[in-house]
Amino acid sequence: MKQFYTHLVEIEEIIVELDKLDLSDEQRHHLASLVDSSLHHTILDAILSELKEEDKRVFLKHVHDGEHDKLWEFLNGKVDNVEDKIKKSAEQLKVEMHKDLKEARQKRSTTKVDD
Amino acid sequence: MNFTSKNEPFEHLRKVWTSKHRNLQDKIWDKHKESLSWIGRTISPRSLALGSLGGLLLLTAPQSGSFNTQIASTQGVLEGVDTNVLLADQLKDIVPKEVRPLDKTEEGDITKTLSQVFGFKVTSELEGIKLNRNYGLIGGEQHLYRYPGDNLQAHADSSGDWAKYGGSGIAPGLGAWGYFAPSKLEFTEKDKQKERYYLAIQTFLAPGFAENVGKYRDFFKHRKMLIVNPKTGQAVVAVIGDAGPAEFTGKHLGGSPEVMDVVGLAGGPRKGAVLYFFIDDPKDEIPLGPIKIKNFS
Numbered sequence: 289m290k291q292f293y294t295h296l297v298e299i300e301e302i303i304v305e306l307d308k309l310d311l312s313d314e315q316r317h318h319l320a321s322l323v324d325s326s327l328h329h330t331i332l333d334a335i336l337s338e339l340k341e342e343d344k345r346v347f348l349k350h351v352h353d354g355e356h357d358k359l360w361e362f363l364n365g366k367v368d369n370v371e372d373k374i375k376k377s378a379e380q381l382k383v384e385m386h387k388d389l390k391e392a393r394q395k396r397s398t399t400k401v402d403d
Numbered sequence: 404m405n406f407t408s409k410n411e412p413f414e415h416l417r418k419v420w421t422s423k424h425r426n427l428q429d430k431i432w433d434k435h436k437e438s439l440s441w442i443g444r445t446i447s448p449r450s451l452a453l454g455s456l457g458g459l460l461l462l463t464a465p466q467s468g469s470f471n472t473q474i475a476s477t478q479g480v481l482e483g484v485d486t487n488v489l490l491a492d493q494l495k496d497i498v499p500k501e502v503r504p505l506d507k508t509e510e511g512d513i514t515k516t517l518s519q520v521f522g523f524k525v526t527s528e529l530e531g532i533k534l535n536r537n538y539g540l541i542g543g544e545q546h547l548y549r550y551p552g553d554n555l556q557a558h559a560d561s562s563g564d565w566a567k568y569g570g571s572g573i574a575p576g577l578g579a580w581g582y583f584a585p586s587k588l589e590f591t592e593k594d595k596q597k598e599r600y601y602l603a604i605q606t607f608l609a610p611g612f613a614e615n616v617g618k619y620r621d622f623f624k625h626r627k628m629l630i631v632n633p634k635t636g637q638a639v640v641a642v643i644g645d646a647g648p649a650e651f652t653g654k655h656l657g658g659s660p661e662v663m664d665v666v667g668l669a670g671g672p673r674k675g676a677v678l679y680f681f682i683d684d685p686k687d688e689i690p691l692g693p694i695k696i697k698n699f700s
Contacts, residue, residue, distance in 0.1 A: 291455060294560045295592075303556040303565045313570065315413045320566035322420040327561075328455070329427040336435045344438035352446055352454045388419050395411035 292356045293331050296371055297378040299323070305389040323385065327378060334377035338367045487636030489699050490520055494678075498633045502676045504536040513537075514680055517629060520696040521638075524683035525629050532622055535608035537680055539655025541630070543663045543673030545574040547644060549583040549598045550590045558598070567669075568660040578645040579606075580624045597625055600665075600691040601644025602679070603657030604628075608650070627682045627689065630658065632666040632675065638694050639665040640682065665693045 302323060311319070332351070336344050343366055350359035363370045432439060442456065497512045499505070505513065510527045517525040527537050546558050546568070555573045559565035583598050584590040606612065606623045625642040632638070641662050648654045656679060660669065668675040682689060 290560060299559065299562060299565075300556050303559055303562065303569070306562070306565065307556060307569070309412050309416075310410065311413055312410075313566075315410065315417075316566040316569075317563075319413070319416055319420065320562035322417075322424050323562035326420065326424050326427055329424070329431050333427070333431045333434065336431070336438065341438060344435060345441055348438060348442040348456065349445075352442065352450075352456050354455060384423070385420075388416060391419075392412040392415045395415050 291328065291331075292351065292359050293374050293378070296374050297327065297331070299327070299382070302382060302385055302389070305386065305393075308393065309389075326385075327381060330377050330381045331374055334373055335363065335367065335370065338370070338373065486695050486699075487638060489636065490516075490631070490638070490696050491634060491636035493520070493699075494631070494633045494636070498538065498678065502538060502540055505538050510537060513678060517631065517678075517680065520698055521629065521694060522697040523689055525680045526683055527680055529626075529681040529683060530622060532619065533610060534679075535605055535610065536655060538676065538678050540653065540674055541656050541658050541663070541666070541668065541677045541679075542648060542652065542654040543571065543669065544601075544603050544645070544647075544657035544659055545572045546660065547574055547578045547583070547598050547601065549594060550585065550587050551582060552587060553582075567664065571660040578603075579647075580620075580644070583644075596691045597642050597644060599659060599661045600639060600641040601659045602628060602630070602641050602662065603645035603647040604643045604679075605648070605650070605655060606643065606646045627684050627687075627691075629678075629680050629682050629694075630662065630666055631678045632668065633678055634676070635667050636696070637665060637667045638696075640689055640691050640694050642691065 306316070306319060306323075335347065339347055343362075346362060347359070347366075350362060367373065446454075446456075493516060494513070497509060497516065499509065505527075514525050514527060527533055546555060549558075555569060556565070558573075559569060578601070583594040604623065606619065609619060609623075612619050623643050623646075625644065627640060627642055630639050630641055639662055641658070644659070645657070648657050654674065656677075658666070658668075658677075663669040663673055666675070666677060668677075
């Protein structure tokens with residue numbers, strides 16, 4: 289699903305790191321869901337935190353309707369440098385995820401044998 | 404003796420990212436409870452589940468299995484199924500049971516139906532050019548390089564894209580018309596959509612191709628087409644991005660990983676019967692991607 293912020297957030301580096309792990313299809317889907325959902329929560333929180341209560345409702349309605357042009361017109365009128373704020377919040381999350389990926393790669397897969 | 408395999412890197416990430424995700428959920432609800440509750444009351448649960456806010460409002464705990472299922476159900480393969488089932492019902496009486504070239508009457512009946520339900524002109528012949536057939540077996544293709552220096556990972560708009568389509572890989576050679584853009588700098592959203600929803604069509608088997616190679620090559624380049632799975636009604640607007648597959652494969656056309664997903668043929672053998680016709684769209688007004696029926700009689 290194309291999100292309204294897709295053009296602002298590059299996730300290529302995260303994917304390159306995930307590709308280095310030996311994951312089954314199910315594991316790939318599971319981690320991908322966590323990445324996308326975490327990013328979505330982070331970005332929505334960053335935007336909602338900049339809006340007044342009544343504006344939050346308008347914004348959420350636009351997100352739900354998937355009307356990206358209207359959504360951007362609205363956001364640009366309500367929040368200064370909203371694109372930079374989105375990029376910054378996503379970048380912070382990506383830095384954390386990179387750290388987690390680095391730690392994960394240091395773990396080694398094991399096979400346990402039980403008699 | 405029992406062997407238990409444990410993928411430690413995965414387990415580590417699953418644990419850490421699930422916990423962080425839970426914290427993010429708690430945080431957003433704590434801070435914006437009033438507005439999130441409002442939207443939850445305003446929009447129907449089914450509509451919410453299918454939209455961008457589904458994950459935010461319907462999920463309670465990102466536990467293994469159920470988490471994946473719920474996220475996945477809002478995306479990809481289910482898109483286009485609901486109302487398009489009505490189209491499948493209408494097509495079942497006019498599409499032949501066996502997969503073979505259509506005769507004139509069948510072609511006319513089917514294009515008339517498709518034009519009517521989608522609201523634009525769907526045709527088997529455009530500018531005097533026809534394909535060798537309009538009903539055949541589609542097989543899954545790989546991604547294509549879009550500009551010099553492109554890579555597989557750059558194709559994904561989200562991690563979900565990577566999980567779903569990354570496994571298809573990327574073709575070692577270029578498509579029949581080369582790169583979609585001369586450089587990354589000149590690569591546009593339109594180019595991106597063309598690769599995402601591309602078809603490999605047996606253009607070389609079109610009647611008259613050998614006598615008019617230059618003319619046909621230009622005509623087929625990124626020509627817009629409608630692909631319909633007649634069994635489910637799932638449909639996608641795509642462009643011709645490559646020539647193929649070879650006749651000996653037994654397949655009649657190929658679809659990008661995204662095309663295969665939209666028409667519900669991404670699983671199992673990644674192959675199935677589809678209808679494929681030109682779209683007459685001289686002003687380039689019909690967007691590429693999944694399409695739902697507009698009119699139904």
